[in-house]
Amino acid sequence: MENHKARGRILSGKGGISKEIILKWSTEDIYELERWDNRIKVKKTMPMFAEHKKKYPIEKQTGMNISDSMKIMSLTYIEIARG
Secondary structure, three states: OOOOOOEEEEEEEOOEEEEEEEEEOOOOOOOHHHHHOOOEEEEEEEEOOOOOHHHOOHHHHHHHHHHHHOOOOEEEEEEEOOO
16 A cells, blocks of 8 residues: 555534544545545545636636546545444
8 A cells, every 4th residue: 555645634613523524635546545444435526627617717727627637636525434
């Protein structure tokens, strides 16, 4: 297994610590996370700029389209079960 660096931030609110944690890391295969531990499930993945490029001028959208088509960056929603 490769050595991956992860950085997390716990979000807190009036009721204390929430159930959400933001982690940022890099991996060639996002589904590798599921092989680390069977409690980790990849729920959804999408290109980084899929929902955001509509807000920008065509010149910037072109760069975003290139990034998305080359799968340079993506956003992923994962679920980690307790246990």
